[in-house]
Amino acid sequence: MRESIKLIKVKEAIQADNDALAEALRNELRKRRIFLVNLMSSPGAGKTSLLLQTAAALNKSLRVAVIEADIDSAVDTERLADSGVMAVQLQTGGFCHLDVSMVRQGLDSLDIDALDLIFLENIGNLVCPAEFDTGAALDVMILSVPEGDDKPLKYPLMFSKCDALIVNKIDYLGTGLTDFSLDVLSDRVKKLNPDIILFPLSCRTGQGMQDWVNWLSEKIGTFADLFQDRFEK
Amino acid sequence: MHELPVTERILSIALRHAAQNEATKIFSITVKVGGLTDLRDTWLQHYFDYLSKDTIAEGAKLLIIKEKALLQCGKCKTQIATTKEDVQDLKCPQCHANQGFTILSGKEYFIEEMMAE
Numbered sequence: 517m518r519e520s521i522k523l524i525k526v527k528e529a530i531q532a533d534n535d536a537l538a539e540a541l542r543n544e545l546r547k548r549r550i551f552l553v554n555l556m557s558s559p560g561a562g563k564t565s566l567l568l569q570t571a572a573a574l575n576k577s578l579r580v581a582v583i584e585a586d587i588d589s590a591v592d593t594e595r596l597a598d599s600g601v602m603a604v605q606l607q608t609g610g611f612c613h614l615d616v617s618m619v620r621q622g623l624d625s626l627d628i629d630a631l632d633l634i635f636l637e638n639i640g641n642l643v644c645p646a647e648f649d650t651g652a653a654l655d656v657m658i659l660s661v662p663e664g665d666d667k668p669l670k671y672p673l674m675f676s677k678c679d680a681l682i683v684n685k686i687d688y689l690g691t692g693l694t695d696f697s698l699d700v701l702s703d704r705v706k707k708l709n710p711d712i713i714l715f716p717l718s719c720r721t722g723q724g725m726q727d728w729v730n731w732l733s734e735k736i737g738t739f740a741d742l743f744q745d746r747f748e749k
Numbered sequence: 750m751h752e753l754p755v756t757e758r759i760l761s762i763a764l765r766h767a768a769q770n771e772a773t774k775i776f777s778i779t780v781k782v783g784g785l786t787d788l789r790d791t792w793l794q795h796y797f798d799y800l801s802k803d804t805i806a807e808g809a810k811l812l813i814i815k816e817k818a819l820l821q822c823g824k825c826k827t828q829i830a831t832t833k834e835d836v837q838d839l840k841c842p843q844c845h846a847n848q849g850f851t852i853l854s855g856k857e858y859f860i861e862e863m864m865a866e
Contacts, residue, residue, distance in 0.1 A: 523863075526762065
């Protein structure tokens, strides 16, 4: 080996910058009393449908907006805007996940001090969004019945980082169209995430929606209790 | 799937450390990758070759070390090293629990060291 060649100890994590920015954003939103929910799923699991119904259930008491990050399409933003939910479209340029700098872009285009609850509709895939902290207060994932109960085997990181798992399209269960088992799914998910809570529901029939909305309201309430001055009537 | 942004970060961190150490040429960069990540080594090198053109890191080899993930049994707190493939059939070797593990490590990308002059 040439004498001039040296070993440089780097010892640096690639996500360190993003992790630090995420923590800073979480603290900032907490101070500004804004609850940010990171919503992840594969394409077609029902993110936009869930958001429409959740926003409809909550927007009497809370001011709700959506930051939409699906790849280069404004279809979802239009669907949300048509039903009166404030939504901004992020131009993610084909990126496979959101990082904190992109979340900031979305927040900057909203009047966030006039909001209580912001949903981040993450890019539709189960790999990349699992590895990058967005700065959200809650991570929620949707899995739909047609995708199969084996997904935790393939994407363990995604299932391990979520506070709640919504199992959408349960109206498929018991139709003979699927051998999906909620019990099998639950066992597989809890292997690496014993604290996760599951909400089986159907955005189409509305079955199970109320449990999810109640849980989310409770989470927001606990968060808001820290800032009673704002929420006291 | 996100090899491109990860590679961008590797390059920028490597160039910063090279500058701090007054290096003029980077030969190799050793990256430790957590056992639960979904990273394809060949794409990492491919993107790196593209991004590092006309920098002092051009031609450098990425040495990827895939590390085992470290889990902890929720029942008896035993620490278990495993791979993504083995996670679902995992049983605690101590108390035989097959649920409720927490992830201690496995999703990191960590630049360990580099050879430069």
